[in-house]
Amino acid sequence: MAKLFYRVFALILVLSLMLPTAAMAQGDDIVNFTILHTNDFHGNLELSGSNPGAARVAYVIKQIRAAKAALGQSVLLLDAGDIMQGSLLSNIQKGLPTIDYYKTIGYDGVTLGNHEFDWGQTVLQQRYNQAHNDDGDPTTKEFPFIAANIVLKGTASDCASAGWDLPTFVTEPYHVYEIPTATTTPLRVGVIGVSTTETPYITVAEATAGLCFKDPYESILHYYDALDAAADVIVVLSHNGYNDGGYGYGFTVYGDQTLAQKLNTAGKPVNLIIGGHSHTDLTSATMVGNTMVVQAYYAGRRVGQVDFTVNRTTGAISMAWTRNVVSTTGNEDPDIKALVDGYVNDTDYQALIKEPIFQTNVEIIRNYNGDSLMGKMVNDAIYNELNNDVETANDVDMVFNNPGGLRADITSTDCPSFPCTVTYGKMFSIMPFGNQTVVGTMTGAQIVELLNQSATLFKGALQVAGIRYKFFRYYGGTPAATWAWGAYDIQVWDKATSTWVPIDLNKTYRVATNEFLAPVGQDGFIPFKYFKVESYWGDMLNLVNNWMRNHYNPDVNPSNSPYAETLDGRITREGDDTFDTDPIIPLTILHHNDSHGRLLKTTYQGYTQLATII
Missing domain, CATH: 3.60.21.10 (Metallo-dependent phosphatases)
Known part of the structure; x- marks a missing residue:
C-alpha cells in the first residue's frame, strides 16, 4: 500500500499553533471519497x-x-x-x-x-x-x-x-x-x-x-x-x-x-x-x-x-x-x-426475437445430470438435420452436447396454454453461445472413455442423440472423497437396420458436437482431445431452428404437428450419490488402456469397485 509520508514533528507543531482546530480537521489533511462497485452484471x-x-x-x-x-x-x-x-x-x-x-x-x-x-x-x-x-x-x-x-x-x-x-x-x-x-x-x-x-x-x-x-x-x-x-x-x-x-x-x-x-x-x-x-x-x-x-x-x-x-x-x-x-x-x-x-423497442430486434420457430404441446425442460427433454430435442434436431440434408459429408452416427450449453427451459411461464409458439428469442436464450457445429471422428473406445468421464458428473451428463448409455456414480464412505463411476450398456443406433447395437470399441464413428467441446475437451470432457475434426457446419442454433421449424411448425407445413415428444431413457442413471454399504453395482464397465485410461481399484467395507479415471 502506498504510504503517505509523515510530516516532520516540528512542522506539525508549528502548524498546530498557527491553525484553528476545526480547520485542521476539515482541511486537506482529511480526504473522503467513495467507490461504488458491481460485478457479474x-x-x-x-x-x-x-x-x-x-x-x-x-x-x-x-x-x-x-x-x-x-x-x-x-x-x-x-x-x-x-x-x-x-x-x-x-x-x-x-x-x-x-x-x-x-x-x-x-x-x-x-x-x-x-x-x-x-x-x-x-x-x-x-x-x-x-x-x-x-x-x-x-x-x-x-x-x-x-x-x-x-x-x-x-x-x-x-x-x-x-x-x-x-x-x-x-x-x-x-x-x-x-x-x-x-x-x-x-x-x-x-x-x-x-x-x-x-x-x-x-x-x-x-x-x-x-x-x-x-x-x-x-x-x-x-x-x-x-x-x-x-x-x-x-x-x-x-x-x-x-x-x-x-x-x-x-x-x-x-x-x-x-x-x-x-x-x-x-x-x-x-x-x-x-x-x-x-x-x-x-x-x-x-x-x-x-x-x-x-x-x-x-x-x-x-x-x-x-x-x-x-x-x-x-x-x-x-x-x-x-x-x-x-x-x-x-x-x-x-x-x-x-x-x-x-x-x-428497435423494430429489427423485435422482429427477430418474435420470429416463430416451432410449436410445442409440452414443456421442454433441462436435466443437468441426466436424461432431459431439452437435450433430446436439441440433439435429435442436429442429428436429423445433418443426416437428412442433401450433403452426405456431414452425416453422423451420434451427437454430443454438454448440459452447460443449454441455458433455459421452455416452461408454462413461456407457454400458458398449448399448443405454444416458441420464438427465435426463446431459442437464442436456450443456446446463446453461437457455437459452431463440428463434425469429426472418434473410435468406440474413445467414446466409452468420454462417457466414463461424463459419468463423474463433473460438468453434468453429456446430452446425446444416436447413442444411449447407462451410468453409475457413487460418492461417500471412508474417505468421503472416494468416488466410483462408469458408463455401461452403451448402444449406437444402426441407421441401416434401425436397431440399437452395442458400441464397437474398434470401430470409428462419425460424431457431431459443438466447438466448445471438440477438439480440446472443455468443461472437463477431456476425451474429446481424440476427436479428429473433419469440417464445420455452421451455428448449432441455426441447425436446431431449421429442423424444428420445418417439422414442428404447422404454419410452415400444415401436415406438421406441434412437438409432443417424451423422454425415451437414452440416459439412465444407476443409483445416486448416497453411499450404500451393500450396493448392487453393474461392473460391465468398458475400458481401453490404449486411450490412456487407467483402472481405479477402490475397496469399500469389504467389496471392490472398478471405474475408469480420465
Whole structure:
C-alpha cells in the first residue's frame, strides 16, 4: 500500500499553533471519497425475475452520487467483470447495448471476466473500441479495461515464461485515478485488475488463443512497487471468486480472501479487493488483516459502496462498506430507461426475437445430470438435420452436447396454454453461445472413455442423440472423497437396420458436437482431445431452428404437428450419490488402456469397485 509520508514533528507543531482546530480537521489533511462497485452484471439490462434491470441500478448509483456531491466528495464506479454475456437483449448484439449503458451511467473502469471471452477476441476488441470511443456525446464517458494478468504468449514455450505484453483489448494493467482535494495535490487511487486463470478452460479454445492468464498474485507483485509509488490507496478488481476452489481443473485457484492474505504475507498489502465471479451475496465486508474484501452479488441486485477516509498527515485509511439492495420495484432512472427501451423497442430486434420457430404441446425442460427433454430435442434436431440434408459429408452416427450449453427451459411461464409458439428469442436464450457445429471422428473406445468421464458428473451428463448409455456414480464412505463411476450398456443406433447395437470399441464413428467441446475437451470432457475434426457446419442454433421449424411448425407445413415428444431413457442413471454399504453395482464397465485410461481399484467395507479415471 502506498504510504503517505509523515510530516516532520516540528512542522506539525508549528502548524498546530498557527491553525484553528476545526480547520485542521476539515482541511486537506482529511480526504473522503467513495467507490461504488458491481460485478457479474451479465447483460441484465431489463427487469427479469429477481434481476432489477439497469434503470433501477442506475437510480441507486445516481442517488449515492448526488448525496456525496452535496458533501463535496468524489465517487468512483468500478466493475469486477462478466459484464455483457447473459441476457437476450445483450447477447444478440454481443454486448453492445451493455457497454452503451456502462458508458452512459459513467463507469470509471472494469476488469475482464471469463465471459467477456465468450464471443472471441474479435468481438471483445469491438467492445473495447466501443468503450474507448469518444463519440462526442457529453452524456457518455470512456472507461478503461484494466487487467494485469492477461498477456500475450508470443513465442514463449509456456505461459510461465511469457512476458508482460498486453493484448490490444486491455487498456492497461492498472489505472491511477486522482481524487480532487482542497489543494492542488490530488489523492491518488490505484486500481489493478486480475482475471481468473481458468478462463482458457471454460471458454471456446479459439477465444483465448495466443493469450496467457498469469497467476493473479504474481501479476500484482510484478506491478506492485510501481503502483505503490504512484498511488496513495491501492484497490484490486478481481474476477477470481470469494473463496478458494475454482472448477476443479487440477490446478490451484484461490479466491480473494487468500489473495489478500498472500499479499499481506509478502509485505505487499492492498487496501481493498473488489471481487466477482462467484456471485457472492455478502452481508458485511471481510477483513483480511487491513485489507477489505467485498463483492456485490450479481445481475445488478446489489451496488456495493466503500466509503474511504484518508488522513494524509498520518497515512491512516479507514473504510466502511454498505450493501445497497436494488429492488425490482424501485425507482428507475429515466435516462437509462430510455436507453434500454431504445434497444428493446428497435423494430429489427423485435422482429427477430418474435420470429416463430416451432410449436410445442409440452414443456421442454433441462436435466443437468441426466436424461432431459431439452437435450433430446436439441440433439435429435442436429442429428436429423445433418443426416437428412442433401450433403452426405456431414452425416453422423451420434451427437454430443454438454448440459452447460443449454441455458433455459421452455416452461408454462413461456407457454400458458398449448399448443405454444416458441420464438427465435426463446431459442437464442436456450443456446446463446453461437457455437459452431463440428463434425469429426472418434473410435468406440474413445467414446466409452468420454462417457466414463461424463459419468463423474463433473460438468453434468453429456446430452446425446444416436447413442444411449447407462451410468453409475457413487460418492461417500471412508474417505468421503472416494468416488466410483462408469458408463455401461452403451448402444449406437444402426441407421441401416434401425436397431440399437452395442458400441464397437474398434470401430470409428462419425460424431457431431459443438466447438466448445471438440477438439480440446472443455468443461472437463477431456476425451474429446481424440476427436479428429473433419469440417464445420455452421451455428448449432441455426441447425436446431431449421429442423424444428420445418417439422414442428404447422404454419410452415400444415401436415406438421406441434412437438409432443417424451423422454425415451437414452440416459439412465444407476443409483445416486448416497453411499450404500451393500450396493448392487453393474461392473460391465468398458475400458481401453490404449486411450490412456487407467483402472481405479477402490475397496469399500469389504467389496471392490472398478471405474475408469480420465
